[in-house]
Amino acid sequence: MAELIFSRETDCRYCYKCLRNCPVKAISFKSGKSTVLEEECVFCGLCLDICPQNARSYRKDVGRFLSLSRPFLVSIAPSFFAYFENPLRVIGILKEMGAVVVQETAVGAEIVSRRYEEVFEKHPGPLITTACPVVVNLAEKHFPNVLKYFAPVDSPLMAHAKFLKTRYGDFPIVFVGPCIAKKSESDLVDVALTFEELEEILEEREGKEALPDGPYPDRARFYPTTDGIGYTVSVPWEKKLVVEGIENLMRVFSRIDEYKSVFIEASACYGSCLNGPVMKKKSNGKERLLEWQKKLPKEPKVNHLKIDTFRSYRNKSRNVEVPEEEIKKVLVSIGKDDPSKELNCGACGYDSCREKARAVVLGKAEKEMCFVYLLDLVKSSSYRVVEESPNAVFVLKDEKVIYRNRVAGELIQKDPGILECAKGSVGETLNIEGKRFFFVKEFSLEDGEEVIMLVDITQEKLKDEELDKVKKETLRKVEEMLNKQMRIAQEIAGILGESIAETKSSFMELKRFMEGENADL
Structure with missing residues (x-):
């Protein structure tokens, strides 16, 4: 299957904004290509949102959906009602396209919440929720030490997919939600679409309004809001902790042993799923969700079928040890032969020069990503070009010489008055002892400096004389x-x-x- 998040090389301008904002640095810049490293990526979608050139996109599965065998079952995320202006018409269109059941994923969330309560009662903490696939990816790929604290419970989508299969039979299942990471969460789902993709499918289609199919959730419709999971779980409020944002999650994960007897509601997005990767344009999501909660049917005591919701996790981390001497070698090669020269400016996207050097050793980054190194390289190259030039170069400021190259120095030694003579011969050819000929040029720099350049045309003159002969x-x-x-x-x-x-x-x-x-x- 095609990669989930990819770059369009023609649009990428190497501004490194994606790398600076990627919390796990899962982007490689190498040989003129910008690549998302799927083995390290948590699929939060942040790089898509912040790229100024719109050079990143995610895999679209519209074609897979349209070619899906009919009939099929649909699981719609709770934020569905916050996204669409007329969600009931969307449900009607899905049914006309072959969906025999369109049901709320929150039905699975109700099941998951009951399992959370059972696990927390037996193992009072810390217990981390697993509804967010980005949180799970973050732990499996970068913080495997916290996996033992993850609730061994399916996500609401996985639980709902099992519920649909058990209740309705082995039909294809389509999920529709605000999350890119859901596309790779589970094999139980045949196609996972974002709301954006569903909008594309619905273009120019008309349909009658239809309610989602029962059974209906109650409080679990608020799963996509901040503290939405805690709202559905019977755990004393003083034992609940809501952590949103990958940076905050990383801080908590790095100190997880400090948290005792705490139920941690974890979400990769600030504002939870209502602020998911494809929900950015919706500013009144919670109000819309509250409105629909009043309109939609509710079954406070749903008689859910008994399904197995046990889930295990795998350590997928790729923590490669990089020898210290290799890191130092890279640092020296970019002019950082002393710790005082490690500016740690972050312009390259990495938090420190050492972290960037490590990435270079691993083949994830290039030395030229360091702007300070490039600037020094340009300066030193320019200096060498001027210094080794066969032309004489004088740089003056306030009528005083502040720089002269090697050739200019040699001329001054032979004739101390050469500069004054050159000033009076701008645009003309200067003959020195009948042996050397220089064409005199003059120009100014932006900072008020004046450049007098004596362009050596001796060979040209000799060629002209020879040609005359x-x-x-x-x-x-x-x-x-x-x-x-x-x-x-x-x-x-x-x-x-x-x-x-x-x-x-x-x-x-x-x-x-x-x-x-x-x-x-």
Whole structure:
């Protein structure tokens, strides 16, 4: 299957904003390509939202949905009612397209909440919720030490998928929600669509309004809100802790052993699922959810079927040890041979120079991602170019020389007055002792500095003189050859003149003979 989050290389401008904002640094810049590292990515979708060039996108499964065998079952996330202006019409269209059941994922959330209560009662903490797939990815890939504190319970979607299969049979299941990470959460779902994708499918389609199919959830409709899970779980409020945002989760995970007997509601998005990757444009989500909660049917005591909701987790971390000498080698190569030169400015996207150097060793980053290194490289290259130039360069400020290159220094030693002479010869050729020739140029820099440059044109001058010699010699030889040709022509003409005279004399004698008295012989 295609990668979940990908980059469009033609649009990426290497601003590193995605890397700076990626909490787990799961983006690689190498050989002119920007790549999302799926083995490290938690699929939070943050890089899609903050990219100024819109160079990132996620896998769209509209085609898979349209080619799905009919009939099928649909699980709609609670935030569905906050996203769509007329969610009942959307349900009606889905049914016209072949959905025999369109049911709320919150039905599965009701089941999960009961399991949370049972687990917390037996193991009072810390217990971390597992409804958010990004939270699970974060733990499995980067904080495997906290997996033992995760509730061994399915997510609401997984529980609901099992419920649908048990109740209605083995039909394809389609999930619709605000989360990109749901696309890779479980094999129990055949197609997972975001609300954006569903909008694309619904374009120019008309349908009659229809309610979701029962059974109906009660409090679990508030799962996508802050403290929404805690609202459905019977745990004393003083034992509940809501943690939102990946950075906050990372802080808690790094100190997890400090939390005792606490039920931790974990969500990757600030504001929970109502602020998911495809929910950014909805500012009044909670109010809309409250309105629909009043309109939709509720079954406070749903007689759910008995299903197995046990879930296990895997350590997927890729913590590769990088030798210290390799890190130091990279640091030295970018001019950071001393800790005082490690600015840790974060411009490259990494929090420290050492972290960036480690990424270079692992092949995830390039040395040129360091702007300070590039600036020093440009400066040093420019300096070397000017210093080794065959032209003389003087830089003046307030009529005083503040820099001169090697050639300028040599000229000053031979003729201390060369600079003054050059100032009076701007735009002209300066002849030094008849041996060297310089064309004098002058220009100003932005900071008020003046540059006098003596462009060495000695070789060009010598070539011109040599060319003049060749021209003169050529003209001389041509003239000599012409004179010789003229002499030859004159001699030939003389010889031809004598020959013609003799021939004419003989002809006249023959004529007289032929016209004479013996002409009839």
